[in-house]
Amino acid sequence: MKKIVILLLTIFITVNLLLAEKFYTDYARFYGDYNMTYTEFYYQIPMSSLKYKKMGKNREAKYELYIKVKNNITKKEYDVKWIKKSILPKDRNIVLSRKNLIDKKDMILSPGKYSVYTYLKDIYGKKKFEKNYSFTLEDQSKNLAFSDIELADYIKEDTTDN
Numbered sequence: 001m002k003k004i005v006i007l008l009l010t011i012f013i014t015v016n017l018l019l020a021e022k023f024y025t026d027y028a029r030f031y032g033d034y035n036m037t038y039t040e041f042y043y044q045i046p047m048s049s050l051k052y053k054k055m056g057k058n059r060e061a062k063y064e065l066y067i068k069v070k071n072n073i074t075k076k077e078y079d080v081k082w083i084k085k086s087i088l089p090k091d092r093n094i095v096l097s098r099k100n101l102i103d104k105k106d107m108i109l110s111p112g113k114y115s116v117y118t119y120l121k122d123i124y125g126k127k128k129f130e131k132n133y134s135f136t137l138e139d140q141s142k143n144l145a146f147s148d149i150e151l152a153d154y155i156k157e158d159t160t161d162n
Contacts, residue, residue: 022045022046022049023043023044023045023049023118023120023129023131024043024044024045025041025042025043025044025116025118025131025133026041026042027039027040027041027042027116027135028040028042029137031140032108035110035111035139035140036108036109036110037108037109037110037111037137037140038106038108039106039107039108039109039137040104040105040106041067041069041104041105041106041107041116041118042102042103042104043065043102043103043104043118043120044100044101044102045063045100045101045120045129046099046100046101047061047086047088047099047100047101049122049127049129050063050086050101050122050124050125050127051122051124051125051126051127052086052088052124053124054090055087057089057090058087058088058089058090059087059088059089059090060085060086060087060088061085061086061088061122061124061125062083062084062085062086062122062123062124063083063084063086063120063121063122063123064081064082064083064084064120064121064123065081065082065083065084065103065118065119065120065121066079066080066081066117066118066119066120067079067080067081067105067116067117067118067119068116068117068118069107069109069114069115069116070114070115070116070117071109071110071112071113071114072112072113072114072115072134073112073113074112078107078109080105080107082105083123084101084103086101109137110137111137111138111139111140112136112137113134113135113136114134114135114136114137115132115133115134116131116132116133116134116135117130117131117132118130118131118132
């Protein structure tokens with residue numbers, strides 16, 4: 001009897017974990033002017049996580065995204081909020097397309113330790129996704145640094161025969 005209960009619980013938990021819709025966030029830092037760092041905040045959400053409503057000949061998902069960045073030392077806060085739409089032809093299957101919606105917002109930040117709170121709300125489906133994370137921006141004015149883009153610009157193919 002115990003084995004059956006454990007097996008059923010394991011199956012239930014596994015199915016719920018596999019069906020859980022996900023919301024991903026990330027950030028990237030780039031050298032900026034005047035001891036500041038240009039920082040991009042990215043988000044990604046599977047289209048299947050959103051509820052689509054019929055709008056004429058298409059279907060539309062609408063979601064609100066909010067990002068709050070707080071400097072833990074100075075307590076200064078930066079935030080941005082916006083609404084996005086995803087339009088999908090009514091004959092396309094959302095689940096089968098397995099597409100992700102990806103976007104970014106950017107900020108120019110001073111060196112310090114930061115906490116980030118990201119909130120995404122599906123306006124039609126009422127689902128909510130939240131993420132919290134922290135990161136540190138170092139003072140880059142004393143260091144020589146290249147971004148990946150700058151470095152790749154100087155890569156050349158060696159065509160000499162030896």
